[in-house]
Amino acid sequence: xxxxxxxxxxxxxxxxxxxQLSFTATQGEVLGFLGPNGAGKTTSLRMIAGLLKPDxxxxxxxxxxxxxxxxxxxxxxxxxxxxxxxxLEMYVxxxxxxxxxxxxxxxxxxxxxxxxxxxxxxxxxxxxxxxxGYRQRVGLAxxxxxxxxxxxxxxxxxGLDPNQLSDIRVLIRxxxxxxxxxxxxxxLSEVELICDRLLVIHEGQRKxxxxxDTLQAQQDGRQIIxxxxxxxLNPAQRTQLPSVQSCEELGSSRFRLIxxxxxxxxxxxxxxxxxxxxxxxxxRVEHTSMASLFEKLTQ
Amino acid sequence: xxxxxxxxxxxxxxxxxxxxxxxSLVIFYIILGLLLWYMPNIGILDGYxxxxxxxxxxxxxxxxFLIPALNMDSLSGEIAGGTLDLLLIRPVTTFQIVAAKxxxxxxxxxxxxxxxLGYIFTVYYLANPVGHIDLGAIFGSYIGLVFLVIAFxxxxxxxxxxxxxxxxxxxxAIGLCAFWYWAFYLIxxxxxxxxxxxxxxxxxxxxxxxxEMGQGLxxxxxxxxILSLTYIFGQLTWWKIQSVRYL
Numbered sequence: 001x002x003x004x005x006x007x008x009x010x011x012x013x014x015x016x017x018x019x020q021l022s023f024t025a026t027q028g029e030v031l032g033f034l035g036p037n038g039a040g041k042t043t044s045l046r047m048i049a050g051l052l053k054p055d056x057x058x059x060x061x062x063x064x065x066x067x068x069x070x071x072x073x074x075x076x077x078x079x080x081x082x083x084x085x086x087x088l089e090m091y092v093x094x095x096x097x098x099x100x101x102x103x104x105x106x107x108x109x110x111x112x113x114x115x116x117x118x119x120x121x122x123x124x125x126x127x128x129x130x131x132x133g134y135r136q137r138v139g140l141a142x143x144x145x146x147x148x149x150x151x152x153x154x155x156x157x158x159g160l161d162p163n164q165l166s167d168i169r170v171l172i173r174x175x176x177x178x179x180x181x182x183x184x185x186x187x188l189s190e191v192e193l194i195c196d197r198l199l200v201i202h203e204g205q206r207k208x209x210x211x212x213d214t215l216q217a218q219q220d221g222r223q224i225i226x227x228x229x230x231x232x233l234n235p236a237q238r239t240q241l242p243s244v245q246s247c248e249e250l251g252s253s254r255f256r257l258i259x260x261x262x263x264x265x266x267x268x269x270x271x272x273x274x275x276x277x278x279x280x281x282x283x284r285v286e287h288t289s290m291a292s293l294f295e296k297l298t299q
Numbered sequence: 300x301x302x303x304x305x306x307x308x309x310x311x312x313x314x315x316x317x318x319x320x321x322x323s324l325v326i327f328y329i330i331l332g333l334l335l336w337y338m339p340n341i342g343i344l345d346g347y348x349x350x351x352x353x354x355x356x357x358x359x360x361x362x363x364f365l366i367p368a369l370n371m372d373s374l375s376g377e378i379a380g381g382t383l384d385l386l387l388i389r390p391v392t393t394f395q396i397v398a399a400k401x402x403x404x405x406x407x408x409x410x411x412x413x414x415x416l417g418y419i420f421t422v423y424y425l426a427n428p429v430g431h432i433d434l435g436a437i438f439g440s441y442i443g444l445v446f447l448v449i450a451f452x453x454x455x456x457x458x459x460x461x462x463x464x465x466x467x468x469x470x471x472a473i474g475l476c477a478f479w480y481w482a483f484y485l486i487x488x489x490x491x492x493x494x495x496x497x498x499x500x501x502x503x504x505x506x507x508x509x510x511e512m513g514q515g516l517x518x519x520x521x522x523x524x525i526l527s528l529t530y531i532f533g534q535l536t537w538w539k540i541q542s543v544r545y546l
Contacts, residue, residue, distance in 0.1 A: 029489075049388055053545045071390055079384075079388050081385070083381045085380050085381030085384065087382060089317060090309075090312075090313065094312070100307040102306075102391060104307055142385065143433055175543055
């Protein structure tokens with residue numbers, strides 16, 4: 001089921017929290033929602049989940065306008081809020097059974113969800129006894145229990161250790177096969193690994209919306225190569241390199257080369273090292289990092 | 300209805316799994332028992348008659364504190380904790396949420412009042428000759444108590460909906476319950492109203508109806524008055540939750 005967001009706007013007093021936000025997410029895709037703190041991520045996600053009424057604009061699940069037919073729409077949505085609210089004094093299975101009854105979910109499906117999230121050993125513990133990572137899993141279990149077509153996950157990976165991170169990553173990719181997932185995170189490397197497309201918002205406005213590769217290509221323009229050479233280049237040689245605009249020494253005979261606009265340095269660099277009896281020990285093309293991309297888009 | 304019962308079941312199991320909430324019921328019982336049996340002058344053992352009059356006159360005072368205390372967390376906890384959001388995004392109507400919260404509040408208070416039935420038996424057997432008590436008056440007073448609980452629970456639930464800090468919700472609820480119970484009587488005793496509208500002002504207070512029922516007079520107008528008050532606070536609670544949904 002696709003999600004279409006059209007001109008979503010929300011104001012708090014005179015401050016515009018979300019400004020004319022439009023995008024679509026298609027089934028089978030994980031859409032990464034990125035933005036600095038206070039960019040309007042959570043406000044947007046709450047509006048898309050149907051928890052907050054926008055001042056204008058609309059949200060469609062498939063063809064269903066969620067504010068025209070909210071009860072039908074709520075069957076399709078699974079939402080994990082940023083704060084991961086849970087009934088702490090309830091037992092894991094008890095809490096899941098409660099949400100399960102609201103959706104008329106079978107006991108089997110509750111068991112399957114518990115197993116899928118690796119909560120079998122914790123099922124008979126009180127939620128307040130669980131570590132943050134396990135609580136996050138319970139939150140995710142609550143969100144996916146009724147097998148929703150649309151999943152909105154607000155910062156699902158914050159506070160997880162690397163092992164848990166990779167488990168959740170695998171799970172989210174698995175879930176995405178026949179669902180539409182919107183995923184917000186501060187952990188840029190996670191977004192890079194999990195998401196198919198990225199939506200970057202800043203001050204409530206859409207700054208970028210495309211696949212990561214396209215965004216990087218658009219933002220870079222220039223090729224960057226990190227190369228290790230033996231012997232190390234002397235200062236004179238550094239200025240002679242063909243197609244290279246600047247050469248920065250990184251230490252231990254490693255250099256970062258930035259190409260002249262529109263140039264591909266790879267062939268020239270290889271030929272030049274052969275001609276000058278320099279051994280090219282290593283060379284790799286470096287993309288603009290997620291962090292600098294994020295910085296550029298949200299300045 | 301199934302959804303309402305699901306939420307009620309969850310609330311009851313949460314309530315009775317918390318030591319603090321069960322303790323508040325126990326403490327209520329200890330205070331009530333002490334006042335009822337040992338309080339000088341009004342205690343049953345000091346009295347000459349085998350009656351539960353002192354019980355029925357003390358209980359409203361305690362209920363003004365007990366019912367807000369039992370309900371303070373009901374909605375405010377869910378709003379502050381964010382768990383209300385997880386209910387609102389599910390196929391659950393605002394009415395179902397408010398009705399479920401109200402129902403679980405009522406059930407908890409009634410469970411709390413259940414042991415007081417034991418006092419009837421005690422006094423029944425203490426009477427000389429045995430069984431020489433006015434069961435009709437006791438029955439009427441219990442009906443009054445039930446209506447008082449119905450109104451106080453609605454007021455407390457409303458307070459819990461508008462304030463997201465449980466302790467503040469408790470204060471607001473105690474204030475509102477106390478106001479509706481005593482304030483109109485006090486206002487009516489102002490000299491300005493004397494002999495003119497003082498009866499009608501008293502009529503607005505819950506104590507007026509409670510005492511009337513305690514005398515065995517269960518008038519249709521009292522029932523309508525208390526149910527209307529309950530409905531108004533229920534409706535206000537509904538609006539508040541609905542506004543959270545459409546914030």
